[in-house]
Amino acid sequence: MSDPSERLLTTPPGLVRRRRWGRAFELVCLGTTVVGVVFLAIMLVDILIDGAGWLTATFFTESPSRFPSRAGIKPALAGTLWLMGLVALIAFPLGVAAAVYLEEYASRSWVQAVIQTNIANLAGVPSIVYGILGLAVFVRWMFVLTGGRSVLSGALTISLLVLPVIIIAGQEAIRAVPSSIREASYGLGATRWQTVRHHVLPNALPGIMTGTILALSRAIGETAPLIMMGALTFIAFVPDGPRDAFTVLPIQIFNWASRPQDEFRNLAAAAIIVLLVLLLSMNALAIWLRNKYRKEW
């Protein structure tokens, strides 16, 4: 083997072994990826097996009861819908306004830098800390306004919790609107607000909606902060107004799951199925919105 070009064409020593290691490593990595998927599948199947049989009509029309066969999720489901409605009413306008401010008004100023850092930090604060904040501020200090341990207090707390997510999603949607649109609007004599109101927001709206729905789908499963607010677990009525006491699905699930009897745990599984169906339909709606209004600039 004196000709160097000929030597290059032969397999270098050890390459077969190195390739074999590579192949093994690929399989290991694939395996680790699949673990999460398998876990998810087992979890969903287990919950379906435990709970599907309990999804009867009475389950949706009854209140929690000492007797598993007569127990239902009506107050919890109503509380969850109330909470979601109020959170949407509070957090959506606030979040969009903050996003508009950060992108269109305070863009690249020190104010934006401060708020941006602050939002990033807030997004990492454990949800139970928001519960402590809500307990002190909304339940106690603002008692006259909120009625104490009410669905309004809960909604205000959860709104603060999801606000960073909505703001960040809103900013991304606004940033995706090309600046040529803004410049055209300014060029025609529009003011800053007119540009935002008539051009930036309409174009960014699908993105903002998608982000908001995803934020709400996170809020729907929040448990710990609402336990802190005292969203009572034994509530046999549906809230009539924002100042009424309430309970929500995750708290009902927690309550049933922490009892030792199998029947109650199965009820918890049935309530989990309802919660996951709500959550997945919100996600599906968000994805549908995103695909329907996707724009190529």
Next chain:
Amino acid sequence: MTIDPTSRPVDVGPGGPARDAAEGRDVATTADPARPVAGDPPQPGPRLTGAGRALKERAIGAALALAGAVSILTTVGIVVVLVWESVGFFRHVPVLDFLTGTEWTPLFQPQRFGVLPLLVGSVLIALVASLIAVPLGLGAAIYLSEYSPRNVRDVLKPILEILAGIPTVVYGYFALTFVTPVLRHMIPGLGIFNALSAGIVVGIMILPLIASLSEDAMAAVPRELRQGAYALGSTKLEVATRVVTPAALSGIVASFILAVSRAIGETMAVVLAAGMTPQLTFDPRESVQTMTAYIVQVSLGDTPFGSIEYQSIFAVGLLLFMVTLVMNIFGRWFLNRYREVYA
């Protein structure tokens, strides 16, 4: 934005559309002849005079700034509330006793407020969770970024993200009713409540965070580095482990830190599966109480406002807040490092 619209002359001249100059009031001119712009919807709103319009612009800007300030107020609120009530607590319990005490018995006599059992409980859960999530998450990130064909990736990644979106109370239920019974078959003498089961489900919960942040970091590694390594005759394994992983290291480390911070703040799965026994142990077969679980335990009871038990949740909350905040700041500092290098 390069154009500052506020410095522009605001209104049209006297020949413009009707307006009420004296009052600055709205005059409805929905069909505005001054702006017949093709493709642009006619301005539907009422027109204002120059001064009125500038005022309206300012008011709107101020209102939007107020919304932006809500996030600042939230942070201020959290800090003020935590510190305020903690000061009351630390009037009864010296800070040093709180931080170094090894017994936590606030709900029965004699009351002792040493937070170490709670802190160690949180750390133990986070440790078990990391042992699960770090290797699995890193492996998944390497597979998704270096090996997986596009169509496999498009299926696997959303499924992993579903894991992150499932409410934590659901993980708690699954830990209690499935994982723990399975573990009890394998480990004799394991209690109904144990740190192992809780740690495992928390690990699965934070896995997508590690996988997706690490994969982002690996995707940001310039293709030239990989191509250079391939050109030198490296196999895929060598490129992945000796080129891509080191190059993405700060992003990977950031994902670990942020995930551990998430695990420490995790509440419902831990409350349901790990129990309510504050004890100083690093044995994952034991039942432990975390900082978050203690806060939940107190709020489930009828603790009167202003009592020392009530104040203690703020002191524990303050510690939890500071621990997670420091980790998040470190994590984001690492993230920005790789973004600066490859952006």
